[in-house]
Amino acid sequence: MSIDKTSTSAEETAVENPEAAAAAVTAVDPRLLVREQGFAGYVGEFKRKMKAGDLGSIPVVIGLLVIWAIFTSLNRNFLTAGNFSDMSVAMVGTGMIAVGIVFVLLLGEIDLSVGSVSGVAGATFAVLSVTHGMNEVLALVLAILTGTAAGAIHGFFFARIGVPAFAVTLAGLLFWQGFMLQILGSNGTINLDSEGLVAQLTSHYFSDVAAAYGLAVVVTAGYFLTAFFGNRRREAAGVPSRPLSETIVRTVLLAVLAFVVAIVFNQHKGLPLAVVIFLAVLLLTDFVLRRTAYGRKVFALGGSVEASRRAGINVELVRISVFAIAGTFAAIGGLFVASKIASANQGAGTGEFLMNVIAAAVIGGTSLFGGRGRTWNALLGVMVIVSIQYGLALEGIASPVQYMITGGVLLATVVIDAVTRKTQKTAGRA
Amino acid sequence: MSATPVLALRGVSKRFGAVQALTDVELEVHAGEVVALVGDNGAGKSTLVKTIAGVHPIDEGVIEWDGRAVTINKPNDAQSLGIATVYQDLALCDNIDVVGNLYLGREVRKRGVLDEVEMERRSRELLDTLSIRIPSVRIPIASLSGGQRQVVAIARSMLGEPKLVILDEPTAALGVEQTAQVLDLVERLRERGHAVILISHNMADVKAVADKVAVLRLGRNNGVFEVKSTSQEEIISAITGATDNAVTRRAARTNGEIQK
Numbered sequence: 001m002s003i004d005k006t007s008t009s010a011e012e013t014a015v016e017n018p019e020a021a022a023a024a025v026t027a028v029d030p031r032l033l034v035r036e037q038g039f040a041g042y043v044g045e046f047k048r049k050m051k052a053g054d055l056g057s058i059p060v061v062i063g064l065l066v067i068w069a070i071f072t073s074l075n076r077n078f079l080t081a082g083n084f085s086d087m088s089v090a091m092v093g094t095g096m097i098a099v100g101i102v103f104v105l106l107l108g109e110i111d112l113s114v115g116s117v118s119g120v121a122g123a124t125f126a127v128l129s130v131t132h133g134m135n136e137v138l139a140l141v142l143a144i145l146t147g148t149a150a151g152a153i154h155g156f157f158f159a160r161i162g163v164p165a166f167a168v169t170l171a172g173l174l175f176w177q178g179f180m181l182q183i184l185g186s187n188g189t190i191n192l193d194s195e196g197l198v199a200q201l202t203s204h205y206f207s208d209v210a211a212a213y214g215l216a217v218v219v220t221a222g223y224f225l226t227a228f229f230g231n232r233r234r235e236a237a238g239v240p241s242r243p244l245s246e247t248i249v250r251t252v253l254l255a256v257l258a259f260v261v262a263i264v265f266n267q268h269k270g271l272p273l274a275v276v277i278f279l280a281v282l283l284l285t286d287f288v289l290r291r292t293a294y295g296r297k298v299f300a301l302g303g304s305v306e307a308s309r310r311a312g313i314n315v316e317l318v319r320i321s322v323f324a325i326a327g328t329f330a331a332i333g334g335l336f337v338a339s340k341i342a343s344a345n346q347g348a349g350t351g352e353f354l355m356n357v358i359a360a361a362v363i364g365g366t367s368l369f370g371g372r373g374r375t376w377n378a379l380l381g382v383m384v385i386v387s388i389q390y391g392l393a394l395e396g397i398a399s400p401v402q403y404m405i406t407g408g409v410l411l412a413t414v415v416i417d418a419v420t421r422k423t424q425k426t427a428g429r430a
Numbered sequence: 431m432s433a434t435p436v437l438a439l440r441g442v443s444k445r446f447g448a449v450q451a452l453t454d455v456e457l458e459v460h461a462g463e464v465v466a467l468v469g470d471n472g473a474g475k476s477t478l479v480k481t482i483a484g485v486h487p488i489d490e491g492v493i494e495w496d497g498r499a500v501t502i503n504k505p506n507d508a509q510s511l512g513i514a515t516v517y518q519d520l521a522l523c524d525n526i527d528v529v530g531n532l533y534l535g536r537e538v539r540k541r542g543v544l545d546e547v548e549m550e551r552r553s554r555e556l557l558d559t560l561s562i563r564i565p566s567v568r569i570p571i572a573s574l575s576g577g578q579r580q581v582v583a584i585a586r587s588m589l590g591e592p593k594l595v596i597l598d599e600p601t602a603a604l605g606v607e608q609t610a611q612v613l614d615l616v617e618r619l620r621e622r623g624h625a626v627i628l629i630s631h632n633m634a635d636v637k638a639v640a641d642k643v644a645v646l647r648l649g650r651n652n653g654v655f656e657v658k659s660t661s662q663e664e665i666i667s668a669i670t671g672a673t674d675n676a677v678t679r680r681a682a683r684t685n686g687e688i689q690k
Binding site for chain 1: 505506509517519521522523524525526530534535536537539542543544547548550551554568
């Protein structure tokens, strides 16, 4: 992943391969940078993107590696299979909520209520299943739907009434926190059945080693086949496709990553159920955002509301649905948080939790300005946040320092976001 | 040129509160014809276009489409008739690529999933048939120049195979080369049998591509001219409205000086 800084001359890249350029699109502007076919073209394109400020996930991946290196040098226990496995499970709650925040950020809006909504979901489940003895599955569904409804209400006030999302969700933050305290009642804490459905979300591990390896194989093979047949279709239709060499390189990188993670999980307790669910959610939401008309509408609204309206997109409906999605994932995340501590308590979703969630989405590389980002960003961001939490906890450093460091990382990220946006503007990419 | 106009406005009026924006406006556009709509600022050009596009419903008068009266109350009505409008402030999303913008709101789907390959193939075809040159159909709109964005916006309006295309100041803020590209494109639309309404302030553009010029002044018709047989001065005096104004005075003065 080295960025070649030696070839800085613009002309050098500009006339990389005139023949390929001419062949790719008929009668193009000769000044145009057209991607060369084959692997060399891919490398060229990558370098050009770097220079144009299209950094993608590179800064956060580098940041994560630096954080791991620092904590490992401080404490040998940081980079052990046990710690890694625990971190993976701990990050799912925050990560789920961050997925919802990515949707909202894509619109260029913000949802401050997700912390409180997550608390409400945990409390709703606890009250329904423990206090009232309701069937666990039903209580789980109702708890999630509570989040959906809360989000839809925020979306309604934002999209239909025209109240700024910031104000609506700030009101939501207070309201839902009060609602949670109200339904929890005077005890304040309801313990969940440690063998129950929700507790299992984070405590269940597929201890058979075949599970983790099997998942790694499925993921790798799935990626390769999708990319391979996608390219075949593109070739057949006569539109530019990726070279096979690029697909193979990407697949090999993914395979290495997948198997290293699988080995680490298998050294501890096995493949955590929470991680499987999180990965499935990430795959699903990424698919929805990038491969469906609905996702295209979300991106369009983040780019230009007026253009979207004129293109016949139902702006209000998309906005309400996005806030409903954010509420839904807040509720799902809240259940994972409750699962981790096997109880619903008054502190759920309060304090720095909300900031961690938003920080995770932004650190992962989702733009605050709307229209740019992927749900996978939430995974990267939450890994950074949780790594800092666990690393500092291992060192016995108290939470004041932890807040300051997380704040610093967040600032660094938004600075990178603002700077890359500027670079992209000058390079004509944003 | 067919006998029945594609679009005909008969005595169209539009009021906004105390302002009479349009009064008894008449306009006819035939297939394969470019009608330039000119007028000074505030003459009612944009309002007229918006009534046709369904943004503002008309108060009085009749809109005829292929010879029969229709009501256009919302943008969807206009679109389903086959009217496509390209607004001055381009309705494109900067963060989405050319293919995505062309198909925004009418994505090609295959089993519920976006069919990117098909959209890309058709986008290339469309841009080829219109001889539009852009670097790649897979770069974000942000990377394109003003002229390229304009042609993409126009190409986008062609996707629904409209009978009438309305272009609101398509060459404003464009360079010489890009203006020429857009004008070429307008001519190509005419060759393909589309009716075109072109709003412009630029007399050179109007003279270059339009067949007829309809002049609006203070919300009323102020003459429809055949471009070939009309001089630029006649059009300008129709726009400014009177024989006694700064432009005609200056013209008279310079003519007088020449005669001396």
